[in-house]
Amino acid sequence: EVQLLESGGGLVQPGGSLRVSCAASGFTFSSYAMSWVRQAPGRGLEWVSAISVSGGTFYAGSVKGRFTISRENSENTLYLQMNRLRAEDTAVYYCAALEYSSSSLDYWGQGTLVTVSS
Amino acid sequence: QSVLTQPPSASGTPGQRVTISCSGSSSNIGSNTVNWYQQLPGTAPKLLTYSHSQRPSGVPDRFSGSKSGTSASLAISGLQSEDEADYYCAAWDDTLNGVVFGGGTKLTVL
Numbered sequence: 536e537v538q539l540l541e542s543g544g545g546l547v548q549p550g551g552s553l554r555v556s557c558a559a560s561g562f563t564f565s566s567y568a569m570s571w572v573r574q575a576p577g578r579g580l581e582w583v584s585a586i587s588v589s590g591g592t593f594y595a596g597s598v599k600g601r602f603t604i605s606r607e608n609s610e611n612t613l614y615l616q617m618n619r620l621r622a623e624d625t626a627v628y629y630c631a632a633l634e635y636s637s638s639s640l641d642y643w644g645q646g647t648l649v650t651v652s653s
Numbered sequence: 654q655s656v657l658t659q660p661p662s663a664s665g666t667p668g669q670r671v672t673i674s675c676s677g678s679s680s681n682i683g684s685n686t687v688n689w690y691q692q693l694p695g696t697a698p699k700l701l702t703y704s705h706s707q708r709p710s711g712v713p714d715r716f717s718g719s720k721s722g723t724s725a726s727l728a729i730s731g732l733q734s735e736d737e738a739d740y741y742c743a744a745w746d747d748t749l750n751g752v753v754f755g756g757g758t759k760l761t762v763l
Contacts, residue, residue, distance in 0.1 A: 639703035
């Protein structure tokens with residue numbers, strides 16, 4: 536069974552940093568591009584970042600230069616390092632497995648809540 | 654403001670057929686595949702259809718996707734109460750170099 540388990544969310548002050556993780560199991564992690572998608576309270580889905588199988592990275596304009604996506608294939612784990620956090624970054628952060636040919640987000644985790652507030 | 658445009662709400666009665674539209678541009682829907690996601694209340698999103706009209710295993714054939722030019726649509730036939738959810742379209746955007754989502758459509762089963 537495919538499982539994506541996010542962790543590391545919490546309360547952080549504006550300007551602070553946080554790293555969220557996503558532990559994958561039940562599929563060949565190293566063969567999938569991976570992505571982060573966030574959802575602010577009561578709002579729609581917003582794509583944040585993606586990392587290819589070979590390590591190429593992509594970012595939404597709203598987080599470029601502040602967030603860094605990375606992966607550790609030996610540990611089947613995806614990361615998102617978030618720096619210079621703003622109130623508008625408050626959201627549930629989902630990790631998802633990205634199928635390259637269709638750009639579909641095939642598997643999703645349950646999400647981890649990041650709250651940026653003083 | 655979302656890159657892809659969806660109606661904020663849709664509704665239907667049990668057994669009816671409902672269609673949700675999604676409008677984009679040449680850099681996203683016009684040149685890439687469209688995927689639809691279902692988000693039931695309080696849960697994570699789930700892939701509903703991909704590559705315009707394909708369904709992952711386990712998704713009923715009541716759900717069907719289609720695409721024409723720079724627009725796409727999701728049709729749900731034989732509407733059931735458990736279909737009440739938020740639905741999102743998405744596609745890769747070649748200009749933005751990332752996935753773009755529609756704003757979501759809240760489906761109410763009356």
